[in-house]
Amino acid sequence: MTYSDSSNSALPLEGMRVLSFCHYLQGPAAAQYLADMGADVIKVEPTKGAFERHWAGAEAFIDDVSAFFLSANRNKRSLALDLKNPDSAEILEKLIATADVILENYRPGVMDRLKLGYEAVAKIKPDIIYVSATGFGADGPLRDRPGQDLLIQARAGLISASGSEPTATGFAVVDQHGAALLAMGIAAAYAGKLKTGKGTRIESSLFNAGIDLQTESLTLYYSSGQSAKAFERHPNVGTWFHEAPYGVYALNDAYVAISLNPVARIAEALSSASISEVASKNAYKDRDLVAATVAKELQSWRFEDLAKAFDAAGVWYERVSNYDDLRFDPQALHNGVFSTLALKGGDATLVNHPLKYDGRVPEMRMPPPGLGEHSQSILSDLGFSADQIGQFTTSGAVVTGQPLE
Template sequence: MAGSMEIGMKVISFCHYLQGPACCQYLADMGADVIKIEPLKGAFERHWSGGNSWVTDVSAFSLAVNRNKRSIAIDVKSEEGLAIARDLIADADVLVENYRPGVLDRLGLGYEAVREINPAIIYASASGLGATGPAAKRPGQDLLMQARSGLIAATGGGEDGPSVVGAAVVDQHGGSLLAMGILGAYVRRLQTGEGARVESSLFAAAIDLQVEALTKYYAAPDRANRVKRGRNCGSWYHDAPYGLYTLTDARIVLSMNDAGKLAEALDSDDLRALRSIDRYAERDRYAAVMADILAKRSFFQVESVFNEHGVWFERVQSYEDLLEDPQAKHMGVFGEIDINGKTATLINHPLRYDGETPAMRRMPLYPGTDSRDIMTELGMSAERQDALIRMGVIGQAEPAELHHG
C-alpha cells in the first residue's frame, strides 16, 4: 500500500516520556497496531510540553511521539482494569514499557507474569541506566545521560568548556535502538515461535551514539590531552579545519577538506603556507588562521568558491531556516495536522519504503480516544463498556478534561 507498511505486529505500549513512545511510533509508522495503555488522565507527555508548546489543548510533546497509535485509558490498579490489560496482552506480539524498573512487576505485569499469559511475547523494556547494577535506581533522563556518558565533555572540550547537546538525542536514539531490537526479536519469533526479552537503556544509547569517538579515544596515545582543542575545532579527533566558523553575516561548518583546495578556494597565502603541516597535531593553529580569514568574508563570498572547488561545508541553519529548506521540502520531512482548527507541524517518519514515506493514519489526541473500539474488539458489549466507564475503570477523556499550564 503506497505510503504505508504492514508488518503484522500487535504492540501493547506501557510507555511515557520520550524513549518508549518514540520506539512505538517507529513501529506504528511501519504498520504495527500499537495500542497505548495509559492512565485515565493520560501519560506524562500529554501534560507537559517544554517551551509552552501547545496546539489548542494538545501537547506538542504528545504530538511528536504518538502518531499512528491507538489509545485506551485504563486504571490498571483496579482488578477489572488489570484484567482488561491482560486480555490485550494475551493477543499481542509485543509489550513495550519504559517505567522505572520494578513498576510493572508490582502491578502484576512483569516479564514472568506476562509470559504466563502469553509465552511467545516479546517483552521490551527501556530504562535509564539498566534494570540492575549499582546505578539502576538513579534517575534516568536524557541530559543526565549526556553528562554521564561523556557526551557533554566531548561536545564541548574546547576553550568554552563542555556543551550540552541542543536536543534529546539520547532519548530518540534509545527509542530507535529499542525498535530495532524488537524487530530483530520479531523476525526470530516468526521463524521459531519463541518470544524474547529485549532491554535497552538511555545510558547504553548515549554510549552507542559515540561508538566511533570512544573507540578512537581508547586507542589514542596521550588520550586525556587529545580532547582539548580551540573553540573552532568541532571534534577532538578530526584534522583542522573541521568545525564551526563565523562569517560577517552567518556561521558555517567545514568538514573534512583538502588543504590545497581550501587555500585555492580562499586564495590565501597564509593557508598555502600551512598546506604541509600536520593539521591534527597543529589543529588549533590552522583553525585560528582559517577563522581569521573567514571572519572578514560573507556567506555569499565563500559559497560560490567553496562549491566551485568542491569544499565540504554547510551554513548553520536555524529551525526557521530548516522549515524552508528546499531539500527538506523535497524529501517531505515535515507534515501538517489540524488540531481543533489550528495547524501543527510534525516531523514525518525518517525512512522511505518503496519510495514512499509512511502515511499518518491516526493521531490519538486525547487519552482513551480509541477505548470503545478496543473494548469492542475484545468482545465487550456496549452495556459493559458503559459500566466500565462509569466505574472509572476505563477512561474516554474529552478535550475539556485535559489542562495545562
C-alpha cells in the first residue's frame, strides 16, 4: 500500500492536534476518525504498549501484530511514555501546550491521579477541548462498574430487544457507535473553538451510547405505553415494533431479509394462496401468524427465483450476506470500503473511513504505528535536544521504536 501526502489535498481537520490517552476500542476508534479527517493524532501509550497491541479477538495476529490494533490506529503517531515517571512531567507540559484536544478513556479518577485531569490540563492550556469517555459516566451509582461493550448491551436493554430471545449483537456495536459520537462531539467543539477561542469539557459514556443507538425503539416503547410482552414475537420477526413480514427467513439455499412491505404484495409476488389468506390480518397485532405463514411459503424457494419474483413486484428485500460475501460485494468494492496493508507476516484487510469528502475517501497517510515509532521526532519537535531525549530513554520515561513490518 502507498501512503498519501496530506499536503496535496486539504482535509477537514488539518491543523487540529489530538493527544489520545486511549486503549481498547471506543477511544482509539474515535481518534482514528479524527486522524482520517486530517487531525494530527498523537497516541500517548504506556511503554509496554496499549492494551489493543497485545490482544485480538479470534487470536487474530499477523506474526506478532494484533489485528485489533490495526483496526483502529491508522494515521496516528505513537509516543511511548511512562506517565508515572517523574521525567514525563516536563514532556507532557510541553506537549499539552501544543494540543487542541485531550481524549482519554480511562476509568473515572485515573487521569486525576496522574495529574492529567481537566483542572491540571486547563492550567497549562486554558482553551483545551478535554474529552473523557467512560463506561457509565464520570459520576453516579454505576461510576466504577466495568464499562465493556457486552455489559453495556445488557444494561441498556439492547440484548433484551434483539431477537425473539435475548440476543447479543455479533460485534462491538456500542464501542463503535460511542466512537462516532465522540468524534462528532470533538469536531463540533473544535469548530466552536475556531469561532470563540474557547475550549470545551466533553463527557461521554458507553451507557449513553448504547441507549442512543435505540432512540427510535425507546421512544416508541415509552410513548405508546408498551409492556415487556411486546418483545415476545415469532423468531422470524426482526424487531419488536415492526409489522410482519419484516424479518429474516430461510430459503432452500440461502436466507433473505424482507423489509417493510404490504403482505398482499408478498402474496402477489409469490402467487401464494396461503399468504393471501392472511393479507387482511393486522400485520402488527397478528405478526406471528403472518410471519409463520411467510416462513412456511419461503422455505422451498431458491434465492435466484425469489429475487426475480420480488424484483418484478417491487418488494424490498436483500440476500443475507456473510463476511466472505461482503469482502467482494460489488458495491463495497465500488465504495472503496476495504484496503490492504502489507506486513511481513502477511496482508491485513482494513475497513476504510466511512465517509467521502469532495468525492474521495480519506487515504491512509500513515499505517498504524509501531510502539514509540514517533517518540524521538515528537520530542525533537517540542524542542528537546538529542541529549535530553537520550536521558529520557535512559530513565525509562520514553521508549523509542520502529514501524510495524
